[in-house]
Every structure is written in C-alpha cells, then in structure tokens.
Amino acid sequence: MLISVIGCGYLGAVHATCLAHLGHTVVGIDSDRELAARLDAGRPSFYEPGLESLLTETLATGRLRFTGDPAAVAGSSVHFLCVGTPQLPDRPGADLSALDAAVGALLPYLRDGDLVVGKSTVPVGTAERLADRFAAAGSGAAVAWNPEFLREGHAVADTLRPDRLVYGSGTGDERAVAILNEVYAPVIAAGTPVISADLATAELVKVAANSFLATKISFINAMAEMCEAAGADVTVLADAIGRDVRIGRQFLNAGVGFGGGCLPKDIRAFGARAAELGVDRVAGLLDQVDRINLGRRDRIVDLTAEVCAGDLVGARIAVLGASFKPDSDDVRDSPALAVALDLQRRGAHVRVTDPQAADNARKRSADLTVVDSVTEAADGADAVLLLTEWREYRELRPADLAGLVRHRRIVDGRNVLDPGRWRASGWSYRAPGRL
Structure with a gap:
C-alpha cells in the first residue's frame, strides 16, 4: 500500500519504519525539515534499541523516505496522524495545535476514499470533530482511530509484534476496518488479535490503559509510605499481592515514580476531559494518582537528607540515571532529573550520569553537572542515588564504588539492589518502602 505518516517524532519515526519493513511504501512527513532530513539519512533523533538498524535497512529498500514537504502525501491512500499532543503550557489538558495543523496541511491533498488514521493520544471526541471537519471540507475521506501502545525501549517490537490492535471507526464503516486489516496483514497473520470499536472507545482505550498503569504504580508507592510507617517491606508485600492473578506483579515496583512524555501528560489530559464531561470522580482519582506520583520525588530527596545526617548543604551527591526509564534517552518529566534539581536547590553538589541521556540532560537542565x-x-560522593534502573546500575557491586565515595551511603530509588549485600559491605542502604 501507499501510506503517509504525518509527524515523525518518536511515534511517527518508529511507525513509518515498521510499516515499510512490513512491505508498504511509506513517506514520513514532518514540519521540522531538519528532523525529516536526519531520518532520511538514517539518523534518528532519539535513542531506541533496534530502530537505527531497521531504519537503515528499510531506507535501502527504497520503500521508505522522509521529507518536510506536505505535498508528499499526494498519492497515498492511507494517512497516519502521529503528531505530538503535549500538555498545554498553562493547564492540564492536551495541546492539539500540532494535530490541527497537520490536518490543515493534509486537507488539500485528500481524495475520495482516502482513510485518515489517528494514532496520536487525544481527548475523547477528537476523532468525531476531525470527521466533521473533513466532511465540511468535502474531502470524501473517512476517519479511523488506531491508538498506539508503544513502550519506550521496546517500540519496534511493540509495533511489529503488538499484544493487540485496536481500530475505532464510524458506525457501519466496514471499509476502514478492511483497510487497516490490509495495513497490518502480516501482524494479524502472526496471531495478533484485533479489537474493533467505535471512535470514542478507541480514543479512550489508550488513556484508560495509561491511567490504569499509572494508578497501579501510584498504589504501590502509597503502600511504600504505609510500609515505612509500619516497619514493613514493600518489596515482599508486592511479591505477595502480585501472586494474585487478579492483580499481577508487573508495575508493582515502589520507587521514585513514573515520568516521561506519556503517562504524566496523558493522565492529566484524561482528568481534564473527564472534568469537562462532568465525570468528577474520574478526574479526582487521576488527580490523586498524579499527586502520589509527584510526592515520591520529594520522598527520595528526604531519604537522601536522612542518610546525610539531615544536612544536604554542601553534600556531594551522585545521581545514577537521567532518563525517565532505562533503554531510553528521554528526559521529559524525568523523576531522576527532578530529584537532582531539588537536591541542588537545597544546597547539595550534584553530579548526574546516564549511559544514553547525558546530552539530553545537559540540554534540559543546563545548571546541573552532568558527567x-x-x-x-x-x-568523593557523600551519597549515591540510583534513580534510573539501567542494567549496568542494577549490576553494580558494592566494591565497584567503595574506593570512590567519601561515605558509603546509597539510596536505591528503584528498589533493584540487594540490601543485604550492600549492608554486608559496610554501606548504609535506604530505599522507599523499606527500613
């Protein structure tokens, strides 16, 4: 098929590359011409395991190209909208200006029978609004919604081998479903289930999934507070309740909380939309999830002060991790950077390191010392904080750092180290939810 992918940031670059890998002819279009040129030269602007080699491979087939020219959509019959929908600068809702601009640029080139497929995360009701816009313009194009469920660090696999495909389409629009089945034919043939829904349900699936994950993480972090107050161990508690098949162990890892470019802004936008629709209990729930999550950053700062005998002024703190999660260079809303900056504001001398996100951390926080x-x-550190669970940090041995630090103190902000091993080597070990 001839397919256009509009918006070539994280989602769009991965999606375009994977569609070309599946055998389609794909053009990726982005208003940032420099970004498009980099991708067309095989150089993604972010770190994602496996993407660069797959990009190089698919570009060589001639089925994939990237450009900044919106006219390049002409000739394609399927158009994926993959632009960013960040949080508004002054309130919790989603900023849809890039999406609306992309639609405006696409409209002149649409033909009868074209299918415009949204993948961006949007407030419920957006797809219907866009369908009305296309109809008013007399474009003859149909609208479908096909939410993405990518995990940074696993995006290529999640695109080529997803655990489900969700299609949202208008009532009785069987043609949209048939076209999407053709787009994803190799994926479906490999056994991926397809869930067909109306437009509103498809829009809600993504934000509901992210909100559930966020709630689960904030729940175990709330239990970490209880465990500290009661003298219990949150990791054992998580293992025990995670054995219940109704609960499951995934995402029950207490620590510094979640961050990144998706979960925080998605739960805030979902809450804002719920409030607009008068569903106040949903808005209140998501607000509490957000508050608990942000509070974990304060708790890590407090733990660090405790291990430093209550005085952070002049303390030398090593922060291991800058990205919001391992296998990514994304520092958007990173808990690790938020903690580092707060420690610095309180008078500590902070040095941050990260195997992939050091450059982005320098750009995001010019006042921090990034090594x-x-x-x-x-x-010479007075305390070491493990705040992003990169494999090389999880596998650190006490002896690896003992000859470097001034004081053997470690705060395990992700609960991934063996406390017995570190304490036996003469270290003061602290972690959220464990005494």
Whole structure:
C-alpha cells in the first residue's frame, strides 16, 4: 500500500519504519525539515534499541523516505496522524495545535476514499470533530482511530509484534476496518488479535490503559509510605499481592515514580476531559494518582537528607540515571532529573550520569553537572542515588564504588539492589518502602 505518516517524532519515526519493513511504501512527513532530513539519512533523533538498524535497512529498500514537504502525501491512500499532543503550557489538558495543523496541511491533498488514521493520544471526541471537519471540507475521506501502545525501549517490537490492535471507526464503516486489516496483514497473520470499536472507545482505550498503569504504580508507592510507617517491606508485600492473578506483579515496583512524555501528560489530559464531561470522580482519582506520583520525588530527596545526617548543604551527591526509564534517552518529566534539581536547590553538589541521556540532560537542565561515567559521578560522593534502573546500575557491586565515595551511603530509588549485600559491605542502604 501507499501510506503517509504525518509527524515523525518518536511515534511517527518508529511507525513509518515498521510499516515499510512490513512491505508498504511509506513517506514520513514532518514540519521540522531538519528532523525529516536526519531520518532520511538514517539518523534518528532519539535513542531506541533496534530502530537505527531497521531504519537503515528499510531506507535501502527504497520503500521508505522522509521529507518536510506536505505535498508528499499526494498519492497515498492511507494517512497516519502521529503528531505530538503535549500538555498545554498553562493547564492540564492536551495541546492539539500540532494535530490541527497537520490536518490543515493534509486537507488539500485528500481524495475520495482516502482513510485518515489517528494514532496520536487525544481527548475523547477528537476523532468525531476531525470527521466533521473533513466532511465540511468535502474531502470524501473517512476517519479511523488506531491508538498506539508503544513502550519506550521496546517500540519496534511493540509495533511489529503488538499484544493487540485496536481500530475505532464510524458506525457501519466496514471499509476502514478492511483497510487497516490490509495495513497490518502480516501482524494479524502472526496471531495478533484485533479489537474493533467505535471512535470514542478507541480514543479512550489508550488513556484508560495509561491511567490504569499509572494508578497501579501510584498504589504501590502509597503502600511504600504505609510500609515505612509500619516497619514493613514493600518489596515482599508486592511479591505477595502480585501472586494474585487478579492483580499481577508487573508495575508493582515502589520507587521514585513514573515520568516521561506519556503517562504524566496523558493522565492529566484524561482528568481534564473527564472534568469537562462532568465525570468528577474520574478526574479526582487521576488527580490523586498524579499527586502520589509527584510526592515520591520529594520522598527520595528526604531519604537522601536522612542518610546525610539531615544536612544536604554542601553534600556531594551522585545521581545514577537521567532518563525517565532505562533503554531510553528521554528526559521529559524525568523523576531522576527532578530529584537532582531539588537536591541542588537545597544546597547539595550534584553530579548526574546516564549511559544514553547525558546530552539530553545537559540540554534540559543546563545548571546541573552532568558527567559521562559512574566513576566521575561517584568520586568523593557523600551519597549515591540510583534513580534510573539501567542494567549496568542494577549490576553494580558494592566494591565497584567503595574506593570512590567519601561515605558509603546509597539510596536505591528503584528498589533493584540487594540490601543485604550492600549492608554486608559496610554501606548504609535506604530505599522507599523499606527500613
């Protein structure tokens, strides 16, 4: 098929590459011409395992190209909208200006029978609004919604081998379903289930999924507070309740909380939309999830002060991790950077390191000292904080740092280290939800 992908940031770049890998002829279009040129040269602007090699491979087939020219959509019959929908600068709702601009640029080139497929995360009701816009313009194009469920660090696999495909389409629009089945034919043939729904349900699926995950994470972090107050161990508690098949163990890891470019802004936008629709209990629930999550950053700062005998002024703190999660260079709303900046505001001398996100951390927080190795970060440190659970940090041995630090103190902000091992080596070990 001839397909256009509009918006070539994280989602669009991965989606375009994977569609070309599946055998389609794909053009990726982005208003940032420099970004498009980089992708067309095989150089993604972000780190995602496996993407660069797949991009190089698919570009070589001639089935994939990227451009900044909106006219390049002409000739394609399926158009995926993959633009960003960040949080509004002054309130919790989603900023749809990029989406509306992309639709405006697309309209002149639409033909009767074209299918415009939204993948961006949007407030419920957006797809219907766009369908009305296309109809008013006499474009003859139909609208479908096909939400994405990518995990940073696993985006290629999640696109090529997803655990489900969700299609939202207008009532009786069987043609949209048939076209999407053709787009994803190899994926469906491999056994991926397809869930067909109306437009509103498809829009809600993504934000509901993210909100459930966020709620689960905030729940176990609330239990961490209870465990600290009661003298219990949240990791054992999580193992025990996670054995219940109704609950499951995934995402029951107490720590510094979630961040990134999706979960925080999605739950806020979902809450804002719920409030607009008068569903106040949903809005209140999501507000509490957000508050609990943000409070975990304060708790890590407090733990650090405790291990430093209550005085952060002048303390030298090594922060291991800058990205919001491992296998990513994304520092948007990163808990690790938020903690580092708060420690610095309280008078600590902070050095941050990360195997992939160091450059982005420097750009995002110019006032922070960002170094290139654990050795540099830990040299002379009064405390070491593990805040992003990269494999190389999880596998650190107490002896690896003992000769570098001034004081053997570690705060395990992700609950991934063995406390017995570190304490046996003479370290003061603290972690949220464990005494």
